[in-house]
Amino acid sequence: MPMTGSRAGAESGTMVLLAGGDAEKLNEVKPHLEKIASQVKYFGPAGHGMRMKLVLNCLQAVHLAGFGEAMRLAKSLGLDEKETGEMLCEKPGGATTQLAWRDYQKHPEPINFAVELIAKDETYALKNIDPSQTPLIATTLDSYKSYRRIGHAHDDWTFVTR
Numbered sequence: 509m510p511m512t513g514s515r516a517g518a519e520s521g522t523m524v525l526l527a528g529g530d531a532e533k534l535n536e537v538k539p540h541l542e543k544i545a546s547q548v549k550y551f552g553p554a555g556h557g558m559r560m561k562l563v564l565n566c567l568q569a570v571h572l573a574g575f576g577e578a579m580r581l582a583k584s585l586g587l588d589e590k591e592t593g594e595m596l597c598e599k600p601g602g603a604t605t606q607l608a609w610r611d612y613q614k615h616p617e618p619i620n621f622a623v624e625l626i627a628k629d630e631t632y633a634l635k636n637i638d639p640s641q642t643p644l645i646a647t648t649l650d651s652y653k654s655y656r657r658i659g660h661a662h663d664d665w666t667f668v669t670r
Contacts, residue, residue: 510561511545514607514620522546526564528556544568568604569665570644571628573651575608578670579650611666619664627652 509614513523524547529533534550551560582592593609607620609625630649639646651668660667 509541510557511563512561513546515618516620517546524549526551526557526560528558528560529553529554562629565621565626565629566633566642566648568643569630569648569652569668572603572608572666573648573668575605575612579612579669608666608669611664612669616664616666619662621665622654622661623663623665623667624661625651627656627661 510526511518511523512526514664521544521653523545525541525545527548527550534548538548542549544637549557549560551557577596578596579589579592583589597606597609603624610616611620627649630645634646634649648668655661655667657664
């Protein structure tokens with residue numbers, strides 16, 4: 509069953525499970541799943557939890573790439589890196605911006621999610637839609653593929669912020 513919340517969420521029990529399949533059977537096992545996750549979300553028939561994970565990962569990948577570009581622009585404009593990163597965590601804010609800023613400052617050890625894995629997920633996602641309908645995802649995938657080609661396949665996906 510796909511999950512979100514990264515390694516830290518899995519270790520702390522705060523991850524969210526993304527379920528698909530028989531809703532009745534899910535309700536039977538849900539009390540057991542809630543012992544390892546803060547939430548169990550249901551998305552429909554079998555495979556729909558994974559589909560939601562692809563959607564979520566694609567949005568997060570675009571967000572990380574955008575954060576990296578914003579930080580490069582801020583540097584080019586002469587803005588203070590620390591003040592900029594902290595402001596972006598407030599506005600627009602959110603968990604992905606906070607992750608991006610944290611890992612921009614210090615490479616995560618252990619990594620949260622590898623470049624090769626987000627490239628795989630975005631590739632799967634784009635097989636289900638005309639890439640011209642999702643140009644941001646297609647462009648982000650190109651970036652991750654180029655990082656993979658130059659030897660960063662096993663680096664954290666936040667590598668795109670640097």
